[in-house]
Amino acid sequence: MQCAKRKGACMVKIFISHSSKDHKLAEALADFLRSALRLKSDDIRCTSVDGYRLPGGAATDETLRLEVRESAVLIGLLSEASNDSYYVTCELGARWGAGKYLVPMLTSAANVKFTRGPIAGRNALCCDQQAHLHQLIKEVAEELGAQMDLEPPAVYHRYLCRVVEAAGSEPALPEPLPDPPQISSGSPSLWVLSGCWILLGAIESTALFSAITAERIFTATMLLFFCCLPGWGFYKISRSIIQRLRKKSPAIS
Structure with missing residues (x-):
């Protein structure tokens, strides 16, 4: 039976909207949330990561539409890749239109330029900042009503470090070559x-x-x-x- 027909049984708590090109960071973030909040894998949807994918045989578009609208928390990973993703654009737009809890997460502080449109009015956190990740856990726990279920930081610290490491592993732009020396006419x-x-x-x-x-x-x-x-x-x-x-x-x- 499809998830759309079993809302109470399999509706996810956290939906991570991301580009498949950012799957390593998305995986690290999903594992971090699961460890810190004591969640089951079925509580998190991250479509390009094993263990958090859509159920086999699910109607992809209909299931995504339902989960984007009904999940308690939606986290949008914003990067150059997600900026060009049709699905990420639709998911963030639908969530914004529903007026429900949405957290923009920058893959790095340098990607602040990708917070545009309606998302630009929301405060974004950064995946490469440990303090921001601790803030994310605290606020998501409050949204889920699971403050008492939080693991001690020592338990999920290694998962937090993996998120920071994955965020910092994005390919850097090549350094520009220096300009050749110029010779003035009077030199x-x-x-x-x-x-x-x-x-x-x-x-x-x-x-x-x-x-x-x-x-x-x-x-x-x-x-x-x-x-x-x-x-x-x-x-x-x-x-x-x-x-x-x-x-x-x-x-x-």
Whole structure:
């Protein structure tokens, strides 16, 4: 018999709305709530986590609609993934419309930008803050009327730490690469580079210097330039120019 026909027998107490991409954090949160509040697995719905999934053969959409509306507590895990989830959007919207107890939980403090729309008006807790998780347990227990059933913090502390650890394991954005050094039109380095090109042109256009002498003079000039502005790009420039000199004199090896 489906859950919709057995409201008193299997209606969940806590519904965790989340994206399947956040299943590790959702699992840690479900285990934390179960341990601290002395709940059974049937009291928590977390659809992507084993032990808290929908019953086999259940009508998915109808069961979710019923549990989102009738559960005593709904916790919404807010992240970049949930922001793009159709189901999370519908679940949070339906719960908000029903005017029932709803707790937005940020997967990390950095995800505060995902509290938008009607949810933005509700105070959000953070999964990576131990104090927030202790507050969550206290307030959910009050909502369930289970204050006397709370386990001592020492019992569920390891589960709390797993939530914080899972919240902190989200992939971080790559650090931006530093900007390449900029050369202003009036910098000494640019004048040195220009002088190198002028010197090379003069050397190549006169018969007073051999190709070997030209290469030596140019190399010495480039060493001076490297002292002013080192960089792999200028190494490539000097290498290409020396190759031009060597083409003019095959004797250079």
